[in-house]
Amino acid sequence: MKISIGLLFGGASEEHIVSINSARAILQALQIGNNLCKYNVIPIYIQRNGVWISGKIAEQVLQTKQALPLVLLKKEEKFQLWQFPTEVNQIDVWFPVLHGPNGEDGTIQGLLKMMQTPFVGTSVLGSAIGMDKIVMKTIFSQAGFPQVKYLTLEYSKLFSNAQYYSQLCNDIRTNLGYPCFIKPANLGSSVGVSKVSSHDELEIALKNAASYDNRIIIEEGIIARELECGVLGNDIPKASVVGEITFESDFYDYKAKYKDTSSKIHIPAQLPNHIIEKIQQMAINAFTTINGRGLSRVDFFYIEGTQKIFINEINSFPGFTESSMYPELWIKTGLEFHELVDKLIELALK
Template identity: 60%
Template sequence: MTKLRVGLLFGGRSGEHEVSISSARAIANALSAEQNSSKYEILPFYIQKDGFWQAGEVAQQVLASGAAIQNPAASPNLWQFPPAAQTVDVWFPILHGPNGEDGTIQGLLSLMQVPFVGSGVLGSATGMDKIGMKVAFAQAGLPQVKYKAVTRAQVWSNPCVFPKLCDEIESDLGYPCFVKPANLGSSVGIAKVRSRQELEAALDNAASYDRRIIIEAGVVAREVECAVLGNDQPQASVIGEITYKSDFYDYETKYTAGLADLFIPAVLPDAIAHQIQDMALQAFAAVDAAGLARVDFFYVESTGEVLINEINTLPGFTATSMYPQLWGYSGVPFPELVDRLIQLALERDTVTER
């Protein structure tokens, strides 16, 4: 049987470059497992921090070592892809953050007319943009925390407007609240604020990352997550819970061992667990996701209320990441999960061609 050539695409230009390498290493190990090695051939493609694509020995070396190329030599042509890219049967992009899960690389892969794992342009872009995501959730009738969307121009351009904007935020949302760039992942640029001084500083900082900013009301709640797998008939996993001692689930807490604990399955009333699973599937459909997604929720235990927080259409994929762990507990071990995602990519491509 001829093996399918899987283009494992990792690295990228976002601040989550190193996380992407870790995810790619885990996926490569899964593709090399006994049940997959006879079906798939791995073709690694590493995107340097400057955007240049590397294949062959360089990509394999990064994949093997887990270490990014630091200060790469000036690239002669960012738009010249390695010749091996023409031989890929199915792409497995595992690029987290901007230029990876925001629809840009998905648009490029769509132009290549080769199937790829995960959501397309619309699902990826909507899932990445926190403002667009919340609009889609609202249209689907999914309950959320109160929020306000603002622009960089409102924060920076007019000193007369800025104080009024802060007045509105304080009146509409109160403290504490969270200030976030609309299009960054891994909690980069996010701040929890409790005063006018902190709010002004957080808005200024968020505006340095993105021209669109979202401010969300704080809520006292448990943070729970559900993984989704599938295309037109997706399935929801068991529910997991994240606990931590830091002020909020920031970048350091997410990626430093021992600072956060994952509990799978989360101890929840059955009715609440089923509600979260149903809402996860609704969110998956609302943004037109495909293949995989992790959907995050707030469970307000004092009232029994479940609020959707966000959807991540390309979640972390290391062996210890929440997404594969949720499916592992749900009866889909890591190698099988990777195999199913590739098959879902091929299935979606076949349906699209009809």
């Protein structure tokens, strides 16, 4: 009998459209070769308002490549937020193709664990660590990973206390310098990230980040190559080849990732063998540090002149679109897209 896959996508985060595109690519992979004989796919779309929808509407979202207008709830229908489509009972393995808050932060993983159904990807703790950059950096620091200098803050405290803001400005000037990067602690795809080149740009960048998350991280800006490595597995994970991203924009923001054709992926990255091996081992170590499962993409900064490597972040469910780095890394490592999707389901079942 075929294994029923619950393809869960959409969600309430700012990465809603990225999720749809990732799910569309995975659906196509599940309809290729042996996968077509092995799996029965049940698409379930989570609207931005949290309502779960299956059937023709979910299929239509994947076909149109974009979010549909909300199927709004009437007041007396609010209970539907906690009522799942009947197809949920048929699902053998969940494939939660969700990025950002409520999808990649342990929230959905906790729900799926309560359903007592296997799911692709890292469980609750690892997902929460990977999503929250402040917690992640704290744990990576404790584990001894080299990182660029950074500061953290709660935006709600920032302008209620003049001394707090003054001290922050002094800390940035003294410890980080300009340029620096302002990021919301809980978000992906570079949403809400700003490059700040002077004190005059600071307040606007903080407000932009705070529109997504009250907790904010400020990172030192360095001139470095941006490298990424995929990890695949459970207890004995393996690392992919190392890839590099180059871009013409000021930094690798959302537009550069998904819209700018000048951004390029180079796989494999041209690096000395000992640097490649070090990055691959660091990627595996980062994965095991957060108790990763299934997949992750680990991002690094590499300063060529000094051969210093800094870990930037780990993504417990990276972008899975046709042009995303994670599947491309594994294709160049020798695992085709549809084989990678099949392997992830196998790891979930294990």
